[in-house]
Amino acid sequence: METIIKHKAGKTWIETVPGTGMLANENDALDLVGQCGENDTPLLLIQSENLPDAFYNLHTGLAGSALLIFSNYRIIVAAVVNPRLANAGKFLEFALEINRGREFHVCPDYETAMQWLLRDELIQFSGG
Numbered sequence: 001m002e003t004i005i006k007h008k009a010g011k012t013w014i015e016t017v018p019g020t021g022m023l024a025n026e027n028d029a030l031d032l033v034g035q036c037g038e039n040d041t042p043l044l045l046i047q048s049e050n051l052p053d054a055f056y057n058l059h060t061g062l063a064g065s066a067l068l069i070f071s072n073y074r075i076i077v078a079a080v081v082n083p084r085l086a087n088a089g090k091f092l093e094f095a096l097e098i099n100r101g102r103e104f105h106v107c108p109d110y111e112t113a114m115q116w117l118l119r120d121e122l123i124q125f126s127g128g
Contacts, residue, residue, distance in 0.1 A: 001028060001050055003035045009118050012041040018049035029066040033073045044070070045113055046079040056085040058094060067104050077104045078113035 001021030003014045014035045016023075023029060023046060036044055054060040070077050086095060086106065095106040107113035 001031070003032070005039050005041075006045075008114075011043060011118055012039065013043035013045055013117060014039060014041060015045040016047045016050040018047045021050065022052045023050055023055065023062075023066060024052055025062070026065050026069060029069040033069060033075055036073075036075050042074055042076050043117055044075050044077045045117055046077060047110075048080045048082045051079065051081065053085060056082070056088065056091045058090050063091075063094065067098070071103055074103075076102070076117070078107055078117040079104070080107050080110055080113045083108055 001023065002017040004017055006013055006015050014032065016032070021028070023032070032044055032046075036042060052062075054062045055066070056063070058064070067077075069075075081095070086092060086108075098104050099106055105113070105116045107116060
């Protein structure tokens with residue numbers, strides 16, 4: 001999966017590029033962590049087009065594994081999700097619970113993800 005570096009309001013983040021691959025396993029999550037590290041930013045925005053259906057099926061463990069990796073490396077993630085998939089099954093409950101925290105946020109659209117990721121009270125763990 002390809003990523004791009006973006007800058008706004010004095011902050012830098014990594015953003016996934018739609019149509020260039022999926023967050024399909026733990027190695028993909030580690031690759032994203034690596035991109036953040038190489039660019040000295042703990043901020044990551046994942047586009048909905050880069051999240052496979054398995055991410056929304058909690059039985060696969062993909063969402064939990066990815067979140068654990070991001071948390072262990074102190075990566076702050078905003079994920080734009082597919083509303084049709086996010087509102088089905090247990091994923092909705094998972095999203096509501098995870099959104100209470102400060103490290104990972106499930107967002108219905110790009111604008112909401114950007115607002116959350118670039119919020120003023122955000123504490124940057126590396127380079128800032």
